[in-house]
Amino acid sequence: MTTTRKLASAIAVAALAACLVCGCGTRHSARPQVTLTLACWEGPEGLVSLTKLLDRYKKQHPNVAIEIQQVPGSQYYQRLKIQFAAGVAPDIMQLAYDQLPTFAERNTIEPLDRLIDRDRFPVDRMFPELMPALKYKDSFYGLPRGWTTFVLYYNKDMFRKAGVPFPREGWTWDDFLAACKKLTKDIDGDGRIDQFGCDAPTQVDGIAYWIWQNGGRVFTPDMKHCLLDRPEAIGAVQFLAGCQYKYHVFPAPEQAQDLGGGGEMFRNGRQAMFIQGRWACLTFRGATYPGGRPIDWDVGPVPMNKQKATVLFANCYVLRKNGPNLEEAWKLMQWLTGVEGQKHQARTGRDMPSFVRIANSPDFLDPVNPPEHDRVYLDAARYARPLEVDSNTGATAEIITNEITLIFATHKDVRKSMRSIVTQIDKIQEGER
Amino acid sequence: MKPRGNPLIGHQAAAAAGFLAPSFVGLLVFAVAPIFGALIVSLLDWDILTPPEFVGLTNYLTLWQELAKGETLRQVLANTIYFTAGTVPLAMAASLAVALLLNRKIWGVAAFRVIYFLPSVTSIVALSIIWRLMYNPDFGIVNRVLGVVIAHPPGWLADPHWSMPAIIIMSVWTGLGYNAILYLAGLQGISASYYEAAKIDGAGPWMLFRHVTWPLLSPTTLFIFTMSVIGGFQVFTQIYMMTAGKPTPQTSVYVYHVYSQAFTSFRLGYASALAFVLFLIILSVTLIQLSVTKRWTYYGN
C-alpha cells in the first residue's frame, strides 16, 4: 500500500516537473526560421516515400522545417475541420479533389489563380481532363500530387487457368459477368468458395462509373437534383447486386476476408479482378499467394456498357487561407506538385503524373515493375470523369455509401435504396439543412 | 459531551468556502455551465466553421420526425435497446454465477479474482482490436473453433444479423470481472447468521439462494442493474473500434450516432438535441429504479 502511494507520488512529481519544463501546451522541435505543418493521410509506406521527398526539399531549403501530421483516412476531414475551427490548421494539406468545394466554400483554403499566374506554374502542361477536378467556381484551389484513372487489375494466373481471355479495350458487362462466373470457384472442394471474380463497390466512387457506363448520372449538371432513381442508375446497381446475390461472383460480407473495399482479397490471391486507381500498384507489387508464390497480375480497361466511362481521382495539395507561412508553403507546394514531385511519385507507383510529358516517360511507363501495361491508365484518361461534387459532398457521399452498404450487406432492394438516397440528398441540395 | 464555545464555529463558513472553492469552480465551469451550453447549442444550426444560426426547436422536431418516420434514428435507438437488453441480463447472470463460485473461499481464489479482473483494467480499445481479430470470419479463433462443430459459422462483425450479438458477447466478457467483484462484496456483506437460521429450518442450497441470498443481494443487484442499463445506453468505444456503426445501421448505437452527427457531419445543434434526449431517457431509467428500490429492496428487516 505504501509502495503504491510512493509510486503514485513519484509519478505525480515527475509529471508536474515535466509539465513545468515543457509547458502545458504543444511542443516544439529545434527552431529553424520557418516551420511548416503538412497534413496527410499517408499510411506507413507512404510516409516513408513522402519523407524522402521532403528531405530533398529540406536540403535545398535548409531554413525550412516540415512537421508532418499523419492522420488515418477515416478521420482525416473531421480533423481538418476541427483544426480550422480551432485556428490550428496546417499550412499545407493533402485534400482529395472531391473535398475542394467543401473547404473552398467555407473560406478555409487559398485560391491559387493569383499565385499560379504570378509564378507561372505550368498548369497547361497537365492533362486537360484533370483541370475541372482542381477548380471550384472556375478558380484553382488545389494542385495535384498526382492523379489516376480507375482501371481493372486482374490476376493473370487465374485467367489462364480458367481459359478466360484477358480484359481488353471495348469488353462489355456481359464479358465481365461471364469472366466472373468462370473465375469464381471452390478450389479445395470443401463446399466454400475460395476464389471470387470481383467484389462489390463500397463507396460512391466505386459505383459512379458503372452508372455512367449505363448512360446515367449521379447528379444533374447544376447539382440540384440527384439522379440515382433513374432507370439507368438503378439498372447499373441492379447489375452489380445481381453479381453478388444471383450469380455469387462477389463475396458476401461473411465470405470476405476483410470488411470490404481494401483489395485484400485480390492481394492474397483470393479474387481475380479488382477495380481501383494507380495506388493499388503499391500494395499489389510483391503480392503473393498464401505460401509465398508471387501473383502474376496486370491491368486492363474497365468494362463498358452503353458507353465507356471510368472515374478519375486527383490527390491534391491545398494551402491554408491567409496562413502565416503562405509564401513558404506555396514554394513547397510548387515543388511537391511540380516536376520534381511528379517524377518521384511516378517512380513509386502511387500516382499518375499530372504532367503529360512525365506520364509518357519511363518514370511512369515502368518497364520493370508490374503492371506490364502502364499505358492502360493513360488510355483510360480519354473517357475518365471526375465525380460530380459540390460543397455538400461530404454529407451526400455518406448517404450514398450507407445505402450501398445496405444493398450489398443486407440485400436491401435497389429501387428502395435509390429512392431513399434521392429523397435524402434532394433535401440537402435544396438547402433545407 | 458536546464542546461548548467551540472556537471554530464562527470560522466554519469561511473555511468551508476555502475548501469547497476548487471543486465548486471546477464543477461550475466544466459540469454545470456546459449543461446550459448544450441546451443553447441544441437550439442552433451550427457546423463550427461558419457562424451559428438560431433555429429554435427545429432540431427536436427533426429528431421526432426521424423517430416517427422510421429513419436512421429509430434504427439507432432500436440497436441501443437491443444492445442493452442483450448485455444486461447476460452480464448480471454471468457475474452473479462467478461471484457465487468465488465466494466459496477455495484455495487460489485471489488468483482467479485477478485473472477475471484483467479485462476491466485493459483499455477497451485494445480489447476491441483483439476481439475484432477473434471474430474474423475467415481466420479468427472463434470461427476456427466453431468450424469444428458447425458447418457454416456466422460472419460475426461482417454479418448484419450477427454483428450486434458479437458485440454483446464481447461486452459481457469485458465487464464480467468488474460486476463479479461487486456481487462478491455484496455476498460477503450477508451475515452468516441468516444462513444458519435458514439451515436450522432445513433449507437446502437452492432454498438458501432463493430466500436468503437473492433478497439480501437485492441492493447490489439493483445497483448493478441500474449502472449496467445506463452504461448500455452510453456504449461507444467498442462500436467505434469494431464496426464503426457498420454494416450500417445495424450496429450504430445512440452515442455513436451523437458522435458522428457532432464530429463527422458537424451538425452540432442536432447532436446536442440528441444528447439531451439521451439524458431524458437515462433520467427516466434512474427514476424508475429509485421507485422500484423502495418496493423491492430487502435490507434485512
Next chain:
Amino acid sequence: MKRRTLIGDIAVYIALLAVGITMLVPFGWMIVSSLRDKTEFFRQVGGLFPSGVHWSNYLQAWTTVPFADFFTNSVLVAACVTLGQLITCSFAAYAFARLKFRGRDALFIAYLSTMMVPTQVTMIPLFIMMVKLRWIDSYTALIVPFLASAYGCFLLRQFFLTIPQELEDAATIDGCGHWSIYTRLILPLSKPALSAFGVIAFLGSWNSFIWPLIVINRPSMKTIPIGLQSLQGFYGDGNWAVLMAGAVIAALPMLVIFLIAQKQFIEGITLTGLKE
C-alpha cells in the same frame, strides 16, 4: 459457512478454471498473433502457433505511430488528473463531512446531481469551449476539465464520515484549525480510501477515449487509447500482427500497474458499489 464436499469443491474449481481460461484466451491470442508474420493469418496457412518469433512487429508498431509520445502523454495527463481530483475532492469532502454551514446539504445534493447528466450532453459544449479557448491539441484540454469530480467528493465524504468525531474534537481542543485537522488528522487516516479512489481516478483518466478523440488531433499529443486507435486506422485489416503488437504495447503498463496494486483496485471498485 456452507457445508462443503470434496466433489462440490472440485466442481467449483473446474468451473472457475473454465471461466479463467475464457478470460485469458483473448490475451494469449493477442500475444501469439503479435509474434506471427503477417502472411500467416490465413486459414490455409496459419497453424495454432506462429512459425517463428517476429519481434519486428513490435518495432514496427512502435515506430509507425509515436508510442513514446503516447506513453508520456497518458502518464502526464492521468497523473495530473488523479492528483487534482484527490486534492479537490478531499477538500470538498472534508467541508461536506465536517463543516457546518448554511445550505451545506443542498449544495451537496447539487454536486451529486451533476453526476446525473451523461457526458455526451456536456462534451459538445465543452468541445466548443476548447475550440474557442484554443485549447485543442493541448494538455490543458485533457486535464483541466477533469480536475473536479462530484463522484470523488461523494466517495470521500462517505469515508470521512466514518472517522470518529471525537478525534477531531480532541484536536480542536489542542488548538488545531481546520487546515491542520485536514492535513494531520483526516488525510493520514484516509489513506486506504484515498489510494483506492486515486487508483480508480487514474484508471478512468488513462482509459478515457471519447474526449481525447474529440480534442486531440496531432499525433504527438495523443494518449494511448486514441494512439492505438490510429494504429488501427493505418493497418486496419492489412497487418494484424503489427496491430496486435501495438495492442500489447498499449495494454502492458496498466496490466503491470494492476498486478502491483491489485488490492487498491479491488478496494476502489468495491467502494463504488457502496450503498448510501
